Amino acid sequence: LFAQACDFLLGVVSMKQLPPMDLPEVAFAGRSNVGKSSLVNALTGRKTLARTSNTPGRTKELNYFRLGPHTESGEGPALYLVDLPGYGYARETKTRVEAWTDLVMSYLQGRANLQRVILLIDSRHGVKPNDREVMSLLDKAAVSYLAVLTKADKLKPSELKKVVEATAAELKKHPAAHPEVIATSSVTKEGIAELRAHITALVPD
Numbered sequence: 001l002f003a004q005a006c007d008f009l010l011g012v013v014s015m016k017q018l019p020p021m022d023l024p025e026v027a028f029a030g031r032s033n034v035g036k037s038s039l040v041n042a043l044t045g046r047k048t049l050a051r052t053s054n055t056p057g058r059t060k061e062l063n064y065f066r067l068g069p070h071t072e073s074g075e076g077p078a079l080y081l082v083d084l085p086g087y088g089y090a091r092e093t094k095t096r097v098e099a100w101t102d103l104v105m106s107y108l109q110g111r112a113n114l115q116r117v118i119l120l121i122d123s124r125h126g127v128k129p130n131d132r133e134v135m136s137l138l139d140k141a142a143v144s145y146l147a148v149l150t151k152a153d154k155l156k157p158s159e160l161k162k163v164v165e166a167t168a169a170e171l172k173k174h175p176a177a178h179p180e181v182i183a184t185s186s187v188t189k190e191g192i193a194e195l196r197a198h199i200t201a202l203v204p205d
């Protein structure tokens, strides 16, 4: 699957613009600056696919990418990758947090083809209160999610092990969370193959 082309499809600002649910999809969520764009690029092997470092506070959109054979008639599985807007800017207003929650909640509740949310957590910070709020949102929407640690290269192996364990312990409190934690780095590519395999397993042949 990940050897296939990955093309930007569209940016969605309102639910009316969502593409048809003709393919399975996997969405990526995380605090702003968690390394989401870098990770999507590392997964798909593209350098300029996801726009990195979106300006904080700008109008957010859901970015749709299509991974799979180039043409509709092409052989093999295909998938939508959805880059959800980042959350948790330091100076976020209440209105903005509510707008984010409304957008994401209506998205989560409306997509029967959504196979899994990949929830990114910065290894250096671990699970933060706003990550917990998003986990609760996912639990409420009953959308299964996988916790993926980013920037694993920034920690010593012993420190990383502690963060993995603390994250796994946190996940036990959340009914929709997948028990596994994958530590990744977009720099060293640690965990990338494992995450690709996890996503590939969600897509029928």
Ligand code: GDP
Binding pocket: 030, 031, 032, 033, 034, 035, 036, 037, 038, 039, 051, 052, 053, 054, 086, 150, 151, 152, 153, 154, 184, 185, 186, 187, 188
């Ligand atoms: P986004 O806002 O979540 O899309 O985050 P970006 O992908 O734009 O990354 C935010 C910052 O973290 C950038 O300066 C990246 O270079 C850096 N970054 C992202 N992933 C990694 C990683 O795996 N390791 C390290 N050391 N830095 C990373």
